[in-house]
Amino acid sequence: MTRIPHETSGERNPLQVLTLEQLRRRTSVKWRAHPEDVLPLWVAEMDVPLAEPVVRAVTGALELGDTGYPAGTAYAEALAGFAAERWNWDGIAVERTAIVPDVMLGVVEMLKLVTGYGDAVVVNPPVYPPFHDFVAHLDRRVVEAPLGADGRLDLDVLEETFRRAVSDGGRAAFLLCSPHNPTGTVHTAGELSAVAALAERYGVRVVVDEIHAPLVLGGTGFVPYLSVPGAERGLSLMSASKAWNLAGLKAALAIAGPGAAADLARMPGEVGHGPSHLGIIAHTAALRDGGTWLDALLTGLDANRRLLARLLAEHLPEIRYRPGDATFLAWLDCRGLGLGDDPADVFLRRGRVALTSGPPFGTGGAGHARLNLAASPEVLTEAVRRMAVARVLRPGRHP
Structure with a gap:
């Protein structure tokens, strides 16, 4: 799938607009879960102002009192246009979409459609x-079905896991993260085609979370799962929430491949009552008119990705970091520091930097931490400095 590279457009880097003082006035979980002396680089919220087209759309709706119930297909149409422009993919058929409250609740509803009580759901x-x-x-x-040592899908392991998942005669689904959170891996067309072939061979239904799809950095191309051969029975969840920082404005889209249209049609109508009308307005505006802002963000994230690699090499060379090709998240292998299974806990207590703990990510998470790159270069630099101090600081003391 050919990707149109992002370009600098003169728009200011959104990651360098807000001050730390301004950010601390926010009341979202990122800024309220920890005391003010903690630098929060954990949950997937970005330190950015909203894109101007989103602000105009939402404030315009508020001025009109347009705060009722959602209707229409504008969101799906905007996503279809974005997919055609950015991914050269025209496979989103509006009639095979449905609005859902957010991606994870959409995942739950899709899994309800294709699995039953006690059935297996494969994850990586x-x-x-x-x-x-x-x-x-x-x-x-x-x-x-753990990722390989290279952080990519291990197709041999996946096939064996599919075989075991259906060996008792029950149904099974594969919940795929694409691009992958936390590693930032972007699955290739070849890998996704192999997944589709394995799923069909073993009768496993694929449900794919593609929430980070707009956040592919550099020259790597995002490949929608439903675009590859054999994926016709797949189900996808997409949203503008991660790329435009709209998690608090709830709205996502469930998308069915041609062979899954009947499944999506069975989704209860009340599920569509959950999304916010204002959320749909915001997401639609982002996808239609927020491309320039997104390109500036991608350029800033790419610079932060390279900055983090330099900072770690200088101050914490024991941490292994393989920059991902997507998302604004960094997966840090901290086992060389000898800080135990949960280094994020040490960085928080000793360094006053909040990262996301690795163990809850499942197999391969122990000794790791996830860092949110979507901050200013100054905050990122200070965070690594604190982490380096925390490595050697005696317990109970702060830097």
Whole structure:
């Protein structure tokens, strides 16, 4: 899938607009979960102002009192246009989409359609912790098919896991994260085609979380799962929330391949009551008119990715960091520091830097931490400085 490279357009880097003082006035979980002396680089919220087209759309709706219930297909149409422009993909058919409250609740509804009580759901750890949590709460069995040592899908392991998942005669699904959180891996067309072939061979239904799809950096191309041969029975969840920092404006889209249209049609109508009308307005505006802002963000994130690599090499060379090709997240292998299974806890207590703990990501998470790159270069630099101090600081003392 050919990707149109992002370009600098004269728009200011959104990561260098807000001061730390301004950010600390926010009341979201990123800025309220820890005391003010902590630098929060954990949950997937970005330190950016909203894109101007989003602000105009939402404030315009508020001025009109347009705060009722959602209607229409504008969101799906905007996503289809974005996919055609950015990914050269025209496979989003509006009639095979449905609005859902957010991506993870959409995942739950899709899994309900293609699996039953006690069925297996395959995941690729280390992976976004809600994959484990939501599946377990849905009374499905989490079955792990760990990523390879290179951080990519291990197709041999995946095939064996699929075989075991259906060996008792039950149904199974594969919950794929694409691009992958936390590693930032962008799956190739070849890998995704192999996944589709394996899924069809073993009767496993694929549900794919593509929430980070707009956040592919550098020259790497994002490949929508539903665009590859054999993926016709797949189900995808997409949203503008991660790329434009809209998590608090709830709205996502469930997208069915041609062979899954009947499945999506069985989704209860009340699921569509959950998304916010203002959220749909915001996401639609982002996808239609927020491309210039996104390009500036991608350029800033790419610079931060390279900055983090330099900072770690200088101050914490024991940490292994392989910059990902997507997302604004960095997966840090801290085992060389000897800080135990949860180095994020040490960085928080001794360094006053909040990262996301690795163990909840499943197999391969122990000794790791996830860092949110979507901050100013100054905050990122100070965070690494504090982490370096925390490595040698005696317990109970702060830097």
